[in-house]
Amino acid sequence: MLKLPIIKIKQNMPLESIVKKALQKNNIQAKDVLSWEILKKSVDARKKNDVCLIYSIGIRVKNKNNYSHLEKVVKPTLPSLSYKRNSSLSPVIVGAGPAGLFAALWLAEAGTKPIILEQGKTVQERQKDVDNFLAMGTLNPFSNIQFGEGGAGTFSDGKLTTGIHSPFCHAVLETFVKFGAPSSILYESKPHIGTDNLVVLLKNMREYIQNKGGTFYFETKAVDFETKKGKITSVIGENVRDQKKLMWETDCIILAIGHSSRDTFQKAMDIGLSLVPKNFSVGVRIEHLQEKINEAQWGTKTSLKLPAADYKLAYHSPSGRSCYTFCMCPGGTVMASSSDLGTIVTNGMSKYARDGINANSAVLVNVTPDDFPGNSPLRGCIFQRQLEEKAFALGGSNYFAPVQRVEDFLLNRPTTHLGNVKPTYLPGVNLCNLTTILPEFVSSTLREGILYFDRKLNGFADPDALLTGVETRSSSPVRILRNEQLMANIKGIYPCGEGAGYAGGIMSAAVDGIKCATAILSTSSI
Numbered sequence: 106m107l108k109l110p111i112i113k114i115k116q117n118m119p120l121e122s123i124v125k126k127a128l129q130k131n132n133i134q135a136k137d138v139l140s141w142e143i144l145k146k147s148v149d150a151r152k153k154n155d156v157c158l159i160y161s162i163g164i165r166v167k168n169k170n171n172y173s174h175l176e177k178v179v180k181p182t183l184p185s186l187s188y189k190r191n192s193s194l195s196p197v198i199v200g201a202g203p204a205g206l207f208a209a210l211w212l213a214e215a216g217t218k219p220i221i222l223e224q225g226k227t228v229q230e231r232q233k234d235v236d237n238f239l240a241m242g243t244l245n246p247f248s249n250i251q252f253g254e255g256g257a258g259t260f261s262d263g264k265l266t267t268g269i270h271s272p273f274c275h276a277v278l279e280t281f282v283k284f285g286a287p288s289s290i291l292y293e294s295k296p297h298i299g300t301d302n303l304v305v306l307l308k309n310m311r312e313y314i315q316n317k318g319g320t321f322y323f324e325t326k327a328v329d330f331e332t333k334k335g336k337i338t339s340v341i342g343e344n345v346r347d348q349k350k351l352m353w354e355t356d357c358i359i360l361a362i363g364h365s366s367r368d369t370f371q372k373a374m375d376i377g378l379s380l381v382p383k384n385f386s387v388g389v390r391i392e393h394l395q396e397k398i399n400e401a402q403w404g405t406k407t408s409l410k411l412p413a414a415d416y417k418l419a420y421h422s423p424s425g426r427s428c429y430t431f432c433m434c435p436g437g438t439v440m441a442s443s444s445d446l447g448t449i450v451t452n453g454m455s456k457y458a459r460d461g462i463n464a465n466s467a468v469l470v471n472v473t474p475d476d477f478p479g480n481s482p483l484r485g486c487i488f489q490r491q492l493e494e495k496a497f498a499l500g501g502s503n504y505f506a507p508v509q510r511v512e513d514f515l516l517n518r519p520t521t522h523l524g525n526v527k528p529t530y531l532p533g534v535n536l537c538n539l540t541t542i543l544p545e546f547v548s549s550t551l552r553e554g555i556l557y558f559d560r561k562l563n564g565f566a567d568p569d570a571l572l573t574g575v576e577t578r579s580s581s582p583v584r585i586l587r588n589e590q591l592m593a594n595i596k597g598i599y600p601c602g603e604g605a606g607y608a609g610g611i612m613s614a615a616v617d618g619i620k621c622a623t624a625i626l627s628t629s630s631i
């Protein structure tokens with residue numbers, strides 16, 4: 106395939122016309138073109154009065170020699186895998202989030218008949234528990250926004266942006282498309298799947314893994330691990346409904362438990378795995394009217410049909426703290442992401458269309474192990490939980506979330522009424538002063554950050570913009586140590602994904618799952 110020089114589009118036109126325009130611009134005979142595809146699409150809004158769409162187009166042609174001046178398209182190739190595993194035991198994967206599922210896919214396709222334990226339910230059953238929580242405020246601690254098939258990111262915007270560079274990233278995108286994600290994720294500069302598509306593709310992915318010999322145990326929590334002479338020998342699972350126990354003999358476990366499985370972190374420590382506390386961030390989620398964000402980002406001059414605008418902002422305080430926006434969800438909703446009873450945790454979600462009235466993102470301040478009292482490796486989890494419990498109480502102890510207008514937060518006074526931005530958090534909200542529960546260094550850095558962001562993005566500190574608290578699970582508070590072969594200090598255990606401290610987000614978690622599977626497949630005996 107050959108790559109055409111990028112083309113900038115300033116008026117709405119069908120894709121075919123854009124391709125025709127690109128061919129004419131590069132003197133390519135339409136009769137020579139066998140096929141074409143979009144390689145990359147992005148929005149260039151650096152000049153607000155001259156916003157344009159940027160397309161990179163690939164073409165397959167006959168008479169190639171006539172077009173030797175065009176660059177060849179080089180598709181990422183996967184590192185070759187030397188398959189050495191010769192064990193009759195099935196690998197066991199704990200957790201069916203992106204890390205666990207992609208590990209299961211790779212291991213199943215290699216014929217190892219993996220066993221997947223997930224404490225939560227299948228995505229369809231899980232949806233009912235989530236709907237019930239959002240409607241009635243009844244939290245199922247095993248089946249919720251954090252836990253269940255697809256893991257934490259299922260009820261999300263399904264953003265696939267990442268800071269990592271790996272040949273596996275493209276394989277992850279292609280895999281999502283194979284199971285039902287929109288093909289636009291292959292070329293969008295900021296690909297997202299949307300929760301509506303995620304729910305569908307997860308079922309397809311599960312059925313494919315089952316057809317390839319994988320076995321899923323839902324509502325089954327890994328509660329214990331047996332070892333002998335420093336090697337894993339089996340894992341004990343417990344059905345979360347009837348507490349019946351099952352045991353699986355194995356020589357390798359992928360521990361892909363996510364950042365919220367606090368009791369499993371404790372169990373990991375109890376069996377002697379090495380864990381260390383790690384930096385993460387806490388804060389609140391902010392909501393604006395999406396149309397205001399569109400205006401600020403796209404200006405008001407363009408007639409182009411543009412997607413709901415997003416933003417990414419960062420501020421470094423003279424105090425040494427940082428404040429940044431995270432996991433921005435255009436046209437989305439603030440999600441009740443609690444997994445522990447008696448806690449409030451926020452995050453965000455958008456459907457693929459991103460057509461909600463509000464825009465939201467986390468506004469976070471970095472925290473380090475020095476901020477957490479005590480010396481337990483799990484002290485970050487304790488710090489998180491205490492903040493979440495305070496938010497629960499401030500919200501009214503019924504899973505309603507504490508909410509405050511930005512103007513009131515900046516003036517450190519309670520909110521008594523709402524303005525033109527209405528909260529999207531369900532099951533409900535309670536107007537209050539978030540400063541009463543946030544550590545002082547967090548509130549003060551947030552104030553500085555919000556005012557700084559307002560200079561970068563007009564209207565960020567809109568008096569009626571809303572803050573919903575608290576956002577505590579930006580990434581894992583611990584790291585489970587592993588060596589270069591991705592194995593922990595207990596032989597055969599592979600700490601994997603976000604929970605283990607080796608990923609942050611759907612894409613990097615999926616890639617880490619593939620890496621751990623590849624490590625197992627290329628090891629003859631563990």
Ligand SMILES: Cc1cc2nc3c(=O)[nH]c(=O)nc-3n(C[C@H](O)[C@H](O)[C@H](O)COP(=O)(O)OP(=O)(O)OC[C@H]3O[C@@H](n4cnc5c(N)ncnc54)[C@H](O)[C@@H]3O)c2cc1C
Pocket residue numbers: 199200201202203204205222223224225250251252253254255256257258259260261262263264265266325326327328361362363364365366369432440442452453454601602603604608609610611612614615
């Ligand atoms: C609401 C929300 C929106 C998000 N939006 C995005 C986004 O748009 N883009 C993005 O890149 N990231 C997003 N994230 C973050 C992303 O979801 C995570 O980074 C990613 O899911 C981590 O993948 P993982 O497989 O490592 O862990 P997880 O997805 O957390 O999965 C871990 C799984 O392990 C299970 N488990 C834990 N302990 C046990 C046990 N003992 N036995 C059995 N099962 C167990 C859990 O139930 C869970 O299902 C979002 C997160 C949330 C909560």
